[in-house]
Amino acid sequence: MRITMVGTGYVGLVSGACFADFGHQVTCVDKSTEKIAALQRGEIPIFEPDLDRLVETNARAGRLTFSTELAEPVSNSDAIFIAVGTPSRRGDGHADLNYVYAAAREIAGSLKGFTVVITKSTVPVGTGDEVERLIRETDASADVAVASNPEFLREGAAIRDFKHPDRIVAGTDDERARKVISEIYRPLYLNQAPVMFTSRRTAELIKYAANAFLATKITFINEIADLSEKVGANVQEVARGIGLDNRIGSKFLHAGPGFGGSCFPKDTRALIKTAQDFEAPIRIVEAVQAVNDNRKRAMARKVAAVFGGNLRGKTIGILGLTFKPNTDDMRESPSIPLITALQDLGATIKAYDPEGMKQARSELSDVTYCDGPYSCAEGADAIVIVTEWEQFRALDLPRLKREMACPVIVDLRNIYRPEEVAAHGFRYESVGRASQNATGV
Ligand SMILES: NC(=O)c1ccc[n+]([C@@H]2O[C@H](COP(=O)([O-])OP(=O)(O)OC[C@H]3O[C@@H](n4cnc5c(N)ncnc54)[C@H](O)[C@@H]3O)[C@@H](O)[C@H]2O)c1
Structure with missing residues (x-):
């Protein structure tokens, strides 16, 4: 498969390098000229274990290239992934979708032949609809399917997570798009990673629900830690005591200073906002954020x-x-x-x-x-x-x-x-x- 990755950050670079490692032909595109220049010189702009080796091997094999220009790779691709940032919008906590929409407009101008445009960025429910509308507004005759394929990798273990995912979620009702996505991930389901096809909106919501649930688990054990201090209990033993219950599971039960990072804080904020907009507030996540x-x-x-x-x-x-x-x-x-x-x-x-x-x-x-x-x-x-x-x-x-x-x-x-x-x-x-x-x- 010929793939363009739009956005070459923590997710785009890891995903692009892993897809190349599966044998696909990948171009990673980014607006940042410094980032692309560094990658073309063989330097990795972020720290992620083993990423340097993966990028080098695949670049040397000619399967992975880097560019600031989107038009040419897009016109030659079977699939285009959007992996740009979706930070919190200043002021209200909604996801800022400007980068996603700008990427969609740029992609629309260069599409040739049947192409699947796949949002890998974490985006609120309905973003795929808008991406599709923007593409059709720019090119009414585009032969395109817009899908959602949220990413679940964790920084620090990103390559392992990408190559051994618990599941792959692909949101699209388009049969041709399903075939393309299946082909892209074929090396993984040979490894028995389940590919779960859903509607686009369901896929978009799965990602937020997953992150909000994990953030809730962390916050829960943090509050249990506070109580443990007051009553003379040991939170690590409490965590083990509940985590050994298969219904609960031991992961994400480590008490600490509160969650942070590039995903959980912004994704819980965005889910809270979406839920409020649709008059289905998720109060448990609102409490998690405040705590x-x-x-x-x-x-x-x-x-x-x-x-x-x-x-x-x-x-x-x-x-x-x-x-x-x-x-x-x-x-x-x-x-x-x-x-x-x-x-x-x-x-x-x-x-x-x-x-x-x-x-x-x-x-x-x-x-x-x-x-x-x-x-x-x-x-x-x-x-x-x-x-x-x-x-x-x-x-x-x-x-x-x-x-x-x-x-x-x-x-x-x-x-x-x-x-x-x-x-x-x-x-x-x-x-x-x-x-x-x-x-x-
Ligand atoms: N970082 C993670 O661990 C992680 C995990 C899962 C999902 N995600 C999601 O993936 C998305 C990307 O996250 P990230 O951490 O990789 O972000 P990042 O900031 O590291 O990378 C985004 C890149 O996109 C580039 N970009 C922006 N607009 C562009 C355009 N129009 N054309 C080309 N390049 C453009 C930026 O220059 C930047 O290099 C976010 O939605 C995030 O929520 C992140």
Whole structure:
């Protein structure tokens, strides 16, 4: 199959490279001339494990090319994926569909022969109808089917997720489009990934329902964590105790600083808005959003509580800035409101992240960036673990303690065993588990 991917970001680049790896002929198009120039030089503009190798292999084999020009690849494609951003619209939280509609108009001008235009971006119900209308408005005779194929990959494990999905959702009633989509994903259903064909609107809603459900699960365990702290229970054991029940499942039951990232916050906001517009409000998701929004500042207060509620004159070392490990993505990372709240409480901030510091510099001011966890701990009154990067899981605790002004660890990801940290003479705070104080202070 000949495929054009419009939008070469976290989703477009991974999907394009994986499709090429399946043997399809793929052109990844992006408006950003820097991004395309970097890719043409063989540089990967984002951090995603193993993506460099996948891109290089397929580019070298001639199956994957990059361009800022859309017309030529579109005119030669069997399928065109739209994988542009759908951020929150400023002011009201609806998904901003300007990039999607602009892409649809551009595509419409260059279609030749039967083509399937497939929205991979996360878009509200009804967006496919509008994409189709825009295409037909530009070219009334276009032989086109517009389908929805939401993407479920997770940053940090994107290639694995793309190649071993739990399911592929394809929304279209058009028989020819179903054939094209089946052919594109054939290597996967040989691997037994179920392809689920639905109506376009159903496919669009599946994506939002999935993300809102996962966000709800996270928020649920976060509130159970707060209760655990109050009643002297251990949230990790509660999570295991409920997660072993197959009806519940153990995933997404890790208490922490609240969800962030490029998808959950904007997608829950957009679902709330769509539901309100259709007079079918989803109150549970409205509650999730409100609880999650408050949580980041609550985590800052948790840090401050160690020092009697005031952080003036205190230096806090932040370990981890990205919203999850194995990505450089800082979009809506919990670290941003957390750090701002710590600064509001008077703290001086040092920070280290293995991949996120470049993006963090444009999001956060008055932060001293360090070159490793130990230099971040130097002179710090507390270390706050915000992202559970692998390299933070086995820190040399005696060395960390020697570097610090005051041996306090606030572990917002529960990556350590409380007794183990306390045994090294730390005060240790985590989420939904009892505090440990071995400092005698
Ligand atoms: N990031 C994820 O983990 C993830 C997972 C599943 C779904 N999604 C969804 O996929 C979509 C893309 O997300 P992303 O994280 O890859 O975004 P991104 O911001 O990383 O990439 C979007 C790219 O589209 C380009 N672009 C915008 N308009 C264009 C146009 N008209 N022509 C060509 N290029 C254009 C931008 O320059 C940018 O490089 C969003 O709707 C998102 O919700 C993201």
